[in-house]
Amino acid sequence: MNMKKNPIPVSAFNTFFEQHNDFHAYGFSEWVFCPGMLFQDLNSWWTQGNARPVPHEGIDLCLFRDRAGKIHRLDEKARIPVMYDGVITHIHDDFLGKSIYVRHSIDGKKGCKLHSIYGHVLPGNICKVEHGVREGDIIATIAPAPEKGRIPPHAHITLAWLPETLSCEKLNWEELGNPDSVTLSNPLDFIDCKYSIEDKIKMIIP
Numbered sequence: 001m002n003m004k005k006n007p008i009p010v011s012a013f014n015t016f017f018e019q020h021n022d023f024h025a026y027g028f029s030e031w032v033f034c035p036g037m038l039f040q041d042l043n044s045w046w047t048q049g050n051a052r053p054v055p056h057e058g059i060d061l062c063l064f065r066d067r068a069g070k071i072h073r074l075d076e077k078a079r080i081p082v083m084y085d086g087v088i089t090h091i092h093d094d095f096l097g098k099s100i101y102v103r104h105s106i107d108g109k110k111g112c113k114l115h116s117i118y119g120h121v122l123p124g125n126i127c128k129v130e131h132g133v134r135e136g137d138i139i140a141t142i143a144p145a146p147e148k149g150r151i152p153p154h155a156h157i158t159l160a161w162l163p164e165t166l167s168c169e170k171l172n173w174e175e176l177g178n179p180d181s182v183t184l185s186n187p188l189d190f191i192d193c194k195y196s197i198e199d200k201i202k203m204i205i206p
Contacts, residue, residue, distance in 0.1 A: 008106060008114075014193035016081035016136035027067035030194040037062065038197070039186040046151045054177045058117070058158030059187050065196070076122075076144040076153050082133045083116045083159075083190065089168035091129060096120035096151065097143025100127060101171055103162075112161040112183065117176070119156035159185045 018028050036045030036052075037060040044050050045060070065071050082102055090101040099119040106114040121140035126133070133139060142153045160176055161183040162168075176182050188195065 008190065010192050011083040011190050012135060013081055013083045013191045017079075020079045020081060020138055023064070026064075026070075026072060029065045029067045029069075030196055031061065032063040032065050032071055033059070033195055033197050034063075035197070035199065036060075039184075039188065057160075057173065057176055057184055058119075058156055060154045060156050062152055062154035063198075074142055074153055074155070076142050078142045078153070078155065079138045080118055080121055080140045080142065080155055081136045082118075082139050083157075084114070084135050086116070086133055088127060088129055088131050088133060088139070089115070090171050091123060091127065092172060094119050094173065096146065097122050098140070099156075099173070100139055101168060102133060102139075103168070108161040108183070111164050113164055115160050115162050116187075117156075117158040117160065119158065119173075120153075121155060157187045159187045159190060161185065 018024065034045045035041060036043045036056070039056060039059055041056040042052055044052050061074065063071055063073055084102075084104040084106065086102040086104040088100060089103045092099055097120045099117055100121060100123055102116050102118075104114045104116065108114060118140055120143050122143050123140050124138055126137065127139045142155050145151055145153045158176065162171075163181060166181055176184070
């Protein structure tokens with residue numbers, strides 16, 4: 001499904017991200033991605049390019065560049081806004097924190113609805129199942145990095161078209177990788193942001 005041809009409004013997600021995280025103090029210029037952070041990448045970026053068990057379901061937000069060219073890394077204080085108006089449908093544990101699912105009133109083909117999923121986060125006070133949210137509402141902060149391991153704090157963002165008949169209570173990352181019931185889309189096609197790709201992974205891992 002080529003969502004670029006769909007008349008879906010671009011989310012102001014990045015604008016809200018800048019506002020709520022004081023990016024203006026740095027003069028935010030663009031997100032920085034390394035190989036492994038992007039949609040459908042086959043390798044992980046925190047293990048020097050080891051293969052992922054499945055293609056990457058979304059994007060990982062970890063680094064950004066300021067207007068002076070300096071690269072900054074997000075930490076667990078970073079606040080995560082929701083991409084569109086919607087309803088929180090599900091929250092479950094993931095290997096770094098929680099994953100939050102939001103259903104939006106945006107229709108796709110074959111009776112599907114657009115959902116945004118925010119992984120490796122800590123839900124905020126308003127983040128309750130069946131709670132309505134507006135575009136730009138802060139629903140979480142980034143979960144802290146594990147005490148052991150080399151995975152920096154980061155937010156994983158996935159966009160998925162899910163059948164309305166699919167029970168959200170049963171959703172997990174394994175189910176999101178099932179092409180028979182889920183159609184994934186590249187979040188960068190929906191977000192108002194600039195970005196670049198860097199090959200040097202050493203600037204992420206201490």
